[in-house]
Amino acid sequence: MKAEKSIEITLPTPQSSAMQSVFTGPVYVVRDNIDTDQIIPAQYLNLVPTIAEEYEKLGSYALCGLPDELYPERFVREGQLDSDYAIVVAGRNFGCGSSREHAPIAMGSANGRIVVAESFARIFFRNCVSTGELYPCESAERLCDILKTGDIVTVDLDASTVTVNATGVKHPFKPLGDVRPVVDAGGLFNYARQTGMISK
């Protein structure tokens, strides 16, 4: 699958998830309208996601555009490549702004797996799915008002619920439906190959 090009493009294959359906861990909570500049500030768009080391580097900047005073706890700690938070909880319109695929990729590269938001911007949602980097889950409730960063939750993709571990309270989200197998497969191309839509 590697391309031999005169310019040094080394190509990571999208990571295929092991069909994990239950995720437990601390959540990182953000508010409404987190746009792509806050997810990955434009100055880092010089990094090309299909170059392996630049893919890694993108992860280190994930959500670094969030204002410090509103988000004193950072998604990725200074000097780290990965986040301690596989699950992000957000308000309305998460991922609005640009079409940059660097946004879901940065979060996925930092080991983010799931975003549970009240709503998503269109292109970001689609980019989550086509890259297979993140499961974009839409919750009916405003979980960003209920949870705070560091709370431990369990997300069950089969049951479409977020359970707060401390209280056992379950919050449902909209089933992922057709989106789920595409993200499970590691993105659009892998899914299309697995299902015979395109040749291997």
Next chain:
Amino acid sequence: MTLTEKILARASGKARVQAGDNIWVKADVLMTHDVCGPGTIGVFKREFGATAKVWDRNRIVIIPDHYIFTSDSKSNRNVDILREFVKEQDITYFYDIIDDPSGKWVFDASKGLLKRQFGSRYAGVCHAALPQKGHTRPGEVLFGTDSHTCMAGAFNQFATGIGNTDAGFVMGTGKLLLKVPETMHFRLEGALQPGVMAKDIILHCIGEIGFDGATYRALQFDGAGATGLSMDDRMTIANMAIEAGGKNGIFEYDGQTKAFVDHRCKLNGTRADYQPVERDQDETFVYEKTIDLSLLEPTVACHPDPGQRKLARELGNIKLDRAYMGSCTGGKTSDFLEFARLLNGKRVVIDTFGVPATPEIAHDLQTARWGDKTVWQILLDAGVQMTENAGCSACLGGPVDTFGRMNAPLKCISATNRNFPGRMGHKDSQVFLASPATVAASALAGKITDPREYLPS
């Protein structure tokens, strides 16, 4: 069907589609640039193989424009990746920064940021360059790896922004799976008053529905008020459909559309066969609004998002640090002419930056004369820092050495299209979106100012 549905039906080979249908759509043009092009090429090669060929070398348009005039070595390299790919695939439309097809792009910081550093083919901001270079055609489907691709909806086409993976798929197959969006209908009536511009129309509309009010939806603009708008004005409006979350914005086809498109296709020798779409009797809309343009006033979208609508006259207590003119939305010739009309013979009191969207626009301003001065000179005399290096520049921040970038927590009034936190650089800076006229008046007063106070008689 609505205008959007009619185009998507045709592009999917169906007699009829409706909102919510998932359909495979044929692309007429795929556009990419230096920020998302290298990643798109990476996806294409990873998925289709190192020796794969693109689906149609005449339908991929590559326009470096984002991070060009910077010493950032990765950004310079990204333009080289595009050039290498264009050579390998023999792609017809590549608007390179340099003329040597075997060269490497290196920005020379010692020459400064103001003097021209591009070759004969460079075309500037992709969304403004596409129509100028004859790549926008009524009735067509345009995909671009940039959210403001929706600007081409001004030309009665379906145009939308997509990510690298989707673009890599289109590059290999010429097709994409899309959901047909619901359409929101804005009927424009009447004409704008002096000092009120197309930017005020779209800021007003976004304020009406909220900056996520059009998520997954098409915005259709029509009516006598739309017919009365210039192509530049229609582009300003369609460009910002995405700022309400929209999938696309679209205008009707008329004599102005035809004249513009035919002229540009002829001038550039591009394909000129196209079939516009016209309105049906049986359109289904999820939202309808009639807007009397004569009632609109100069409008501002305040920090921190494009939906924070206020009238310029209500904001006079907001002091500014700088003003910025430029971008696809606000850096066209007509934008600069209105900007210059207010600044003519006066002097700005805050740092003011001007970045034409394309080299052609810079040329227009350097050759248009008012009295014994060029418009360019009038702007320089007014204290505006004008660069010949057309491009996206500080509209989206970019590398730290980008012209006009906010590297400190400043307040800026800007003719650009987006103002989420950090958009133009420093994450604690604030951006207020406004028309070129409002930017001019505010640059003269040093605070947000209604341009009607400064209109020349």
